[in-house]
Amino acid sequence: MIVLFTDFGLAGPYTGQMKAVLQHLAPAIPVIDLFADAPTRAPKPSAYLLAAYAGWFPARTVFLAVVDPGVGGARAPLILEADGRWYVGPDNGLFEIVQRRAQAARSWEITWQPESLAPSFHGRDLFAPVAARLALGQAPPGRERPPDTGRQASWPDDLPEIVYIDHYGNAVTGLRAALLPEQAALRTPKGHTIARARTFSEVPAGGALWYENANGLAEIAVNLGRADAALGLAIGAPLTIAG
Amino acid sequence: MIVLFTDFGLAGPYTGQMKAVLQHLAPAIPVIDLFADAPTRAPKPSAYLLAAYAGWFPARTVFLAVVDPGVGGARAPLILEADGRWYVGPDNGLFEIVQRRAQAARSWEITWQPESLAPSFHGRDLFAPVAARLALGQAPPGRERPPDTGRQASWPDDLPEIVYIDHYGNAVTGLRAALLPEQAALRTPKGHTIARARTFSEVPAGGALWYENANGLAEIAVNLGRADAALGLAIGAPLTIAG
Amino acid sequence: MIVLFTDFGLAGPYTGQMKAVLQHLAPAIPVIDLFADAPTRAPKPSAYLLAAYAGWFPARTVFLAVVDPGVGGARAPLILEADGRWYVGPDNGLFEIVQRRAQAARSWEITWQPESLAPSFHGRDLFAPVAARLALGQAPPGRERPPDTGRQASWPDDLPEIVYIDHYGNAVTGLRAALLPEQAALRTPKGHTIARARTFSEVPAGGALWYENANGLAEIAVNLGRADAALGLAIGAPLTIAG
Numbered sequence: 001m002i003v004l005f006t007d008f009g010l011a012g013p014y015t016g017q018m019k020a021v022l023q024h025l026a027p028a029i030p031v032i033d034l035f036a037d038a039p040t041r042a043p044k045p046s047a048y049l050l051a052a053y054a055g056w057f058p059a060r061t062v063f064l065a066v067v068d069p070g071v072g073g074a075r076a077p078l079i080l081e082a083d084g085r086w087y088v089g090p091d092n093g094l095f096e097i098v099q100r101r102a103q104a105a106r107s108w109e110i111t112w113q114p115e116s117l118a119p120s121f122h123g124r125d126l127f128a129p130v131a132a133r134l135a136l137g138q139a140p141p142g143r144e145r146p147p148d149t150g151r152q153a154s155w156p157d158d159l160p161e162i163v164y165i166d167h168y169g170n171a172v173t174g175l176r177a178a179l180l181p182e183q184a185a186l187r188t189p190k191g192h193t194i195a196r197a198r199t200f201s202e203v204p205a206g207g208a209l210w211y212e213n214a215n216g217l218a219e220i221a222v223n224l225g226r227a228d229a230a231l232g233l234a235i236g237a238p239l240t241i242a243g
Numbered sequence: 244m245i246v247l248f249t250d251f252g253l254a255g256p257y258t259g260q261m262k263a264v265l266q267h268l269a270p271a272i273p274v275i276d277l278f279a280d281a282p283t284r285a286p287k288p289s290a291y292l293l294a295a296y297a298g299w300f301p302a303r304t305v306f307l308a309v310v311d312p313g314v315g316g317a318r319a320p321l322i323l324e325a326d327g328r329w330y331v332g333p334d335n336g337l338f339e340i341v342q343r344r345a346q347a348a349r350s351w352e353i354t355w356q357p358e359s360l361a362p363s364f365h366g367r368d369l370f371a372p373v374a375a376r377l378a379l380g381q382a383p384p385g386r387e388r389p390p391d392t393g394r395q396a397s398w399p400d401d402l403p404e405i406v407y408i409d410h411y412g413n414a415v416t417g418l419r420a421a422l423l424p425e426q427a428a429l430r431t432p433k434g435h436t437i438a439r440a441r442t443f444s445e446v447p448a449g450g451a452l453w454y455e456n457a458n459g460l461a462e463i464a465v466n467l468g469r470a471d472a473a474l475g476l477a478i479g480a481p482l483t484i485a486g
Numbered sequence: 487m488i489v490l491f492t493d494f495g496l497a498g499p500y501t502g503q504m505k506a507v508l509q510h511l512a513p514a515i516p517v518i519d520l521f522a523d524a525p526t527r528a529p530k531p532s533a534y535l536l537a538a539y540a541g542w543f544p545a546r547t548v549f550l551a552v553v554d555p556g557v558g559g560a561r562a563p564l565i566l567e568a569d570g571r572w573y574v575g576p577d578n579g580l581f582e583i584v585q586r587r588a589q590a591a592r593s594w595e596i597t598w599q600p601e602s603l604a605p606s607f608h609g610r611d612l613f614a615p616v617a618a619r620l621a622l623g624q625a626p627p628g629r630e631r632p633p634d635t636g637r638q639a640s641w642p643d644d645l646p647e648i649v650y651i652d653h654y655g656n657a658v659t660g661l662r663a664a665l666l667p668e669q670a671a672l673r674t675p676k677g678h679t680i681a682r683a684r685t686f687s688e689v690p691a692g693g694a695l696w697y698e699n700a701n702g703l704a705e706i707a708v709n710l711g712r713a714d715a716a717l718g719l720a721i722g723a724p725l726t727i728a729g
Contacts, residue, residue: 001263001266003259003263007653008653009652009653009654010253010254010496010653011496011521011522011523011652011653012521012523012650012652012653013520013521013539013701014652014653015519016489016518016519016520016521017520017539017542017700019518019519020487020489020518020543023487023516023518024544027516030266030270032259032262032263032266033258033259033262034256034259034260035254035255035256035259036254037254037255040653040654041654041710053256053260056260057263058267069686069710070686070687071685071686071687072684072685072686072687073685073686073687074687118699118700119684119685119697120685120686120697120699120700120705121699121700124700125700164255166252166254166255166257167250167251167252167253167254167255167257167283168252168283168284198315198362199314199315199316199362199363200312200313200314200315200316200363201313201314201315201316201317211362211363213361213363213364214260214361214363214364214367214368215256219363224284224312244506244509246502246506253496253497273509273513275502275505275506275509276501276502276505277499277502277503278497278498278499278502279497280497280498296499296503299503300506301510407498409495409497409498409500410493410494410495410496410497410498410500410526411495411526411527441558441605442557442558442559442605442606443555443556443557443558443559443606444556444557444558444559444560454605454606456604456606456607457503457604457606457607457610457611458499462606467527467555
């Protein structure tokens with residue numbers, strides 16, 4: 001299975017062209033859209049989102065992950081194998097958290113080059129063909145790197161920030177809920193202090209809560225309302241952990 | 244065929260994760276996205292929308308329908324068979340209108356339980372696996388209910404409200420056009436009285452009309468314009484039928 | 487392969503119902519979403535967008551292309567074969583630029599009629615079944631037309647306007663980059679003069695550039711910013727070519 005994780009947006013031709021490449025090269029491999037709206041041009045919050053959601057997928061899944069503001073510039077093209085899953089995308093930190101949490105990981109700088117490579121669309125011309133090869137069981141078309149190449153040592157293990165706002169206005173954090181104290185509250189930049197609950201209906205309509213979402217992240221919500229609007233939250237908003 | 248009808252929004256990981264489950268359990272069954280933007284957290288208008296669109300699909304279609312503000316709370320998980328089509332989702336009225344219009348219907352409370360069930364995402368962990376089983380021809384994994392369990396007797400047969408706004412700004416009502424008098428006009432909350440036409444180009448540019456849409460509902464539009472903006476219409480706006 | 491190019495929007499049931507038809511009639515044919523957000527009700531800019539993106543796809547691709555403000559009115563339903571690719575949609579200029587740039591082209595007015603045809607949704611009831619037939623290798627179900635029928639002779643070969651704004655705020659023009667002088671600058675309605683670069687990172691953060699996008703069109707962007715907001719650009723904004 002190939003899973004797409006990008007900041008391409010839902011609109012426009014980018015995802016469709018990548019899928020056309022995958023269809024051409026690996027027609028029998030199913031393709032799943034996971035995120036087309038990862039934090040725009042922001043590899044750091046995207047890295048925490050990807051790490052949380054990737055773990056739900058089975059071994060041998062190939063993640064075609066493109067959040068790549070430096071496309072066409074100097075950053076290297078990368079393949080990471082971590083705990084049996086594969087990741088293909090730019091070497092800009094996007095895979096840092098996956099790699100850090102992995103029990104076993106190897107990485108390769110992609111050396112294969114396509115016949116034609118648009119400077120602004122490596123997703124279509126470079127990363128998608130490589131993802132197709134990996135999904136077909138072929139060897140990584142690159143040069144293996146020393147384990148510590150290109151790491152982001154300064155990034156924290158968990159990110160106390162909002163990393164995603166969903167359709168309901170729920171605000172996903174970069175914090176793994178299982179690592180937070182049971183009684184921990186989350187404090188927002190506007191001074192709201194939010195307690196934990198198991199699910200929405202445990203608080204009254206309009207009440208705020210945080211809960212462990214279906215992929216293990218702490219997520220802030222308002223029952224039957226929008227947390228982003230009610231609490232003034234957006235991607236990048238910093239949180240403090242209280243209690 | 245499995246058809247998705249949700250209020251998950253187009254963005255984010257929810258639809259993708261459900262599709263990954265379906266792909267895993269029923270890889271040969273095609274999956275169609277019908278609505279990912281049914282009225283948010285609103286089972287009542289969603290019920291009229293679902294009933295109008297479901298009838299277009301062939302027998303044995305499985306609708307995986309999730310508009311579920313009470314997820315993780317007390318509402319039961321449900322399977323409905325109605326006129327040969329299957330519906331899987333929460334027991335909160337979402338299937339009321341389908342059931343009411345059906346010539347034959349049976350329903351089951353789902354008793355099967357997954358190994359792991361996220362309180363906030365029954366769509367992925369409970370409803371999708373059940374939809375996959377039904378699509379594969381397996382028996383409903385639940386306990387059949389008496390025919391009148393969990394009904395919404397107070398809801399009208401047709402809903403004189405806006406239930407959906409589309410990309411063009413057209414406003415779909417919960418009224419079946421075939422049941423309206425040929426000369427009926429629709430009156431909006433802001434006092435516009437709108438006459439019937441067959442299609443857009445029968446009125447001048449900027450003119451309002453209502454017409455029978457491609458799934459049998461009365462729909463309000465403005466030729467080459469946006470009815471929602473021009474007429475002040477949003478989901479939930481009440482209509483009166485004149486003439 | 488069937489490729490979808492529409493202004494249906496991402497939301498709502500339209501694309502899903504077309505895909506259900508394609509799945510029913512041509513289950514083994516892959517379907518790719520290219521644009522669901524072509525310029526709304528605007529066949530002219532859509533025609534330049536389609537021509538630029540279609541050429542990337544292989545021969546025998548079938549484009550199901552619906553930007554059709556006159557649906558249900560007098561415009562004819564059309565099949566175009568151009569350089570080995572097939573196009574199905576309304577005869578309103580949408581295929582003009584594809585045809586003009588083709589080395590060889592033939593067109594047919596569709597004469598086949600479905601059993602049931604909703605006046606507002608020829609995409610589902612008429613164009614999708616015809617696209618399925620063509621994808622299966624069947625003959626065009628229509629009457630061949632003289633080569634010059636229904637042409638838009640007054641439209642320019644390249645359109646010096648913005649024809650699309652993408653998720654990043656990049657503004658795509660209807661100008662083929664390869665036909666512009668190497669030193670050409672693009673002047674916007676608000677008086678910005680924008681020079682060419684190869685890719686985003688060649689200008690400082692916040693700087694504007696135009697570049698040849700991955701499908702050959704001149705595209706205006708702001709490195710790590712939004713060109714639409716920074717430069718006041720929207721679909722239809724006219725450009726002049728300087729230098």
